[in-house]
Amino acid sequence: MKRLTISPPLAAVLLAIVLFLLSGFLPNGFGGNLDVATAQAINIVRLSVFLGIIAAGQTLVIISGGEGIDLSTGAVVTLTAILTYTIVNGRNEQVLPALLAVLVVGGLIGLVNGAGIAFLAISPLVMTLGMAGVVSGLILVITHGNVSGAVAPIMTQLIARPVLLGIPGAILIWAVFAALMWLLLERTAFGRRLFAIGANRTTARLSGINVTGMVIATYALSGMLAGLGGFLVVGNTGVVHIRIGDPFLFPSIAAVAVGGTLLTGGKGSYFGTMAGALVLTLITSLLTTMQMQESVRRMVLGATLLTMIAIYGRQRGFRQ
Amino acid sequence: MKQSRWQQATYRHPYLFALLLLAVAFTVNALLQPNLLEPTTLNSNMRVFLPLILVAVGQAIVMIGGGIDISVGSIVSVTNAILATQIGLSGDLSTAGVIMGVALLAGMGAGALNGLCVAYLRLQPIITTFATSFIYSGLALFILPNPGGGVPSRLTAFYRETIILWLPLAFYVIALILLIWAAIRRTRYGRYLYAVGGKADAAYETGVPVRAVQFSTYVISGFMAALGGIAMTLLTGSGNAQVGDPLTLSSITAAVIGGTPLSGGAGGVAGPMIGAIILGLIRNIISFANVATWWQTFVNAAIIVLALATPGIINLVRRRNR
Numbered sequence: 001m002k003r004l005t006i007s008p009p010l011a012a013v014l015l016a017i018v019l020f021l022l023s024g025f026l027p028n029g030f031g032g033n034l035d036v037a038t039a040q041a042i043n044i045v046r047l048s049v050f051l052g053i054i055a056a057g058q059t060l061v062i063i064s065g066g067e068g069i070d071l072s073t074g075a076v077v078t079l080t081a082i083l084t085y086t087i088v089n090g091r092n093e094q095v096l097p098a099l100l101a102v103l104v105v106g107g108l109i110g111l112v113n114g115a116g117i118a119f120l121a122i123s124p125l126v127m128t129l130g131m132a133g134v135v136s137g138l139i140l141v142i143t144h145g146n147v148s149g150a151v152a153p154i155m156t157q158l159i160a161r162p163v164l165l166g167i168p169g170a171i172l173i174w175a176v177f178a179a180l181m182w183l184l185l186e187r188t189a190f191g192r193r194l195f196a197i198g199a200n201r202t203t204a205r206l207s208g209i210n211v212t213g214m215v216i217a218t219y220a221l222s223g224m225l226a227g228l229g230g231f232l233v234v235g236n237t238g239v240v241h242i243r244i245g246d247p248f249l250f251p252s253i254a255a256v257a258v259g260g261t262l263l264t265g266g267k268g269s270y271f272g273t274m275a276g277a278l279v280l281t282l283i284t285s286l287l288t289t290m291q292m293q294e295s296v297r298r299m300v301l302g303a304t305l306l307t308m309i310a311i312y313g314r315q316r317g318f319r320q
Numbered sequence: 321m322k323q324s325r326w327q328q329a330t331y332r333h334p335y336l337f338a339l340l341l342l343a344v345a346f347t348v349n350a351l352l353q354p355n356l357l358e359p360t361t362l363n364s365n366m367r368v369f370l371p372l373i374l375v376a377v378g379q380a381i382v383m384i385g386g387g388i389d390i391s392v393g394s395i396v397s398v399t400n401a402i403l404a405t406q407i408g409l410s411g412d413l414s415t416a417g418v419i420m421g422v423a424l425l426a427g428m429g430a431g432a433l434n435g436l437c438v439a440y441l442r443l444q445p446i447i448t449t450f451a452t453s454f455i456y457s458g459l460a461l462f463i464l465p466n467p468g469g470g471v472p473s474r475l476t477a478f479y480r481e482t483i484i485l486w487l488p489l490a491f492y493v494i495a496l497i498l499l500i501w502a503a504i505r506r507t508r509y510g511r512y513l514y515a516v517g518g519k520a521d522a523a524y525e526t527g528v529p530v531r532a533v534q535f536s537t538y539v540i541s542g543f544m545a546a547l548g549g550i551a552m553t554l555l556t557g558s559g560n561a562q563v564g565d566p567l568t569l570s571s572i573t574a575a576v577i578g579g580t581p582l583s584g585g586a587g588g589v590a591g592p593m594i595g596a597i598i599l600g601l602i603r604n605i606i607s608f609a610n611v612a613t614w615w616q617t618f619v620n621a622a623i624i625v626l627a628l629a630t631p632g633i634i635n636l637v638r639r640r641n642r
Contacts, residue, residue, distance in 0.1 A: 303455060
């Protein structure tokens with residue numbers, strides 16, 4: 001069987017570029033105007049940042065293997081977005097405490113996920129699904145359906161507005177974040193152990209890796225990153241509602257898969273996830289620009305996703 | 321590692337824990353709602369539980385075969401949209417029968433697309449059925465853009481009020497499925513199903529048609545989801561293209577509570593049915609225990625997590641005590 005030699009992250013980036021160029025020919029596309037094209041491109045990348053950072057935690061748990069997945073991501077994003085909104089309440093000096101709070105809360109939720117998975121042997125999908133329900137319930141208990149608060153001016157300034165050479169802060173944050181993720185995965189003991197437990201838990205344990213500790217740490221980290229995502233999402237939108245995180249849940253998994261990270265664990269990269277987030281965001285916003293009906297939009301999104309994973313998400317066959 | 325007796329018991333009887341949980345949930349519910357066993361109350365409960373029971377059975381069969389189906393909720397919605405628009409509130413019964421047949425075929429077709437992608441294109445089940453769930457939910461919205469339409473009241477009355485020999489209609493549907501399942505398990509296909517879910521490589525080596533078996537589980541799941549959609553439509557009597565959404569995750573929870581592990585190759589169909597009934601009873605208990613409205617989601621989820629965690633806690637305690 002012919003194998004594609006092009007790597008999935010690169011394929012996703014190329015696909016994004018081609019799609020973007022094609023979108024210029026749409027009736028309300030940028031046409032030949034380079035300035036408008038640049039502005040649109042920057043805007044797409046800016047919108048991808050939030051999915052990209054939320055999907056970072058998802059990347060880690062998926063690499064960790066053992067059917068690893070985090071379905072509590074959406075609920076954690078919602079909870080932490082609401083927390084940020086209430087704690088900050090329009091004051092600049094409250095931004096750092098809020099950031100700290102969302103990291104701790106997200107981390108604690110992840111810790112419980114990890115403990116349930118590692119100690120009680122509950123499958124990750126079910127454990128995090130249950131946790132998503134608990135967190136959604138908590139949100140209703142705390143907010144009673146309506147949230148009061150506000151984001152701080154400095155958050156809007158740093159996240160949503162251009163900061164340097166017309167580039168929005170969110171993109172700069174993403175660049176730094178990506179460098180940190182690369183360091184974590186490729187240059188630290190944690191990263192090496194993560195790939196090791198993802199490839200084979202038994203051999204990892206025999207070579208002296210504390211698998212239980214690693215699993216718990218990975219889920220805690222995933223929760224923290226979802227918390228960071230919630231913080232950034234609310235900083236971008238400036239408003240919050242009690243389902244704000246839901247639309248990020250399955251796309252965060254799809255971004256990881258489209259980026260070429262094996263859903264069975266042990267192999268993958270954050271760059272792939274970034275490319276996946278870019279493609280998914282681009283397709284979603286293209287479908288919105290084309291003013292399609294919601295029904296057609298969903299069908300096209302589903303079919304595109306299916307095509308992308310069919311191109312390079314295939315598992316190995318038996319006859320090899 | 322030597323297994324504890326509890327582990328052995330739960331391995332041999334995957335429904336054991338579900339049955340215990342059912343007994344507890346049933347007792348608590350009966351204390352709060354003393355007329356629970358009267359035919360009319362039993363009927364009003366079972367007719368609400370039936371759609372999830374049907375969907376959970378399909379989900380469990382996919383899980384036994386080593387996969388997962390995230391698109392079942394959307395298939396339920398498609399079925400509902402088809403029935404509500406094509407039969408209509410004043411439709412006659414023969415049209416209704418034909419349309420239901422069409423809906424079941426549509427469900428199997430949707431399942432066949434899932435099966436084709438997972439089994440023959442070798443795509444990962446969770447992400448594939450997630451992608452197709454968009455296609456199906458888009459299709460449901462396309463057929464029925466705004467909530468409306470419905471089915472004739474004669475049909476809904478038949479679903480809602482049929483009680484034969486003190487037992488509601490749902491019991492006969494459940495009994496029929498259990499009988500069919502018992503027959504299937506004894507066939508070669510039944511053994512293949514468990515072999516494929518347990519160790520696909522080994523099954524392939526020994527000549528099991530792995531891909532065909534995997535494909536079939538998704539078709540069955542699509543069929544059961546469509547059946548669930550028909551039950552749902554007869555229950556509500558109206559059309560809403562998003563009616564199936566909550567059933568996807570509930571069906572997975574029901575299957576897991578019912579002793580079907582996500583790793584495949586084990587479990588059965590009775591367990592997930594019990595699991596679906598347990599989920600329904602928990603909702604009942606919460607509404608009868610006068611839990612404050614804002615707390616209901618939380619309490620519901622917390623009980624479910626506790627139920628999922630209990631077997632693990634028991635194992636942990638037993639290992640510590642040895």
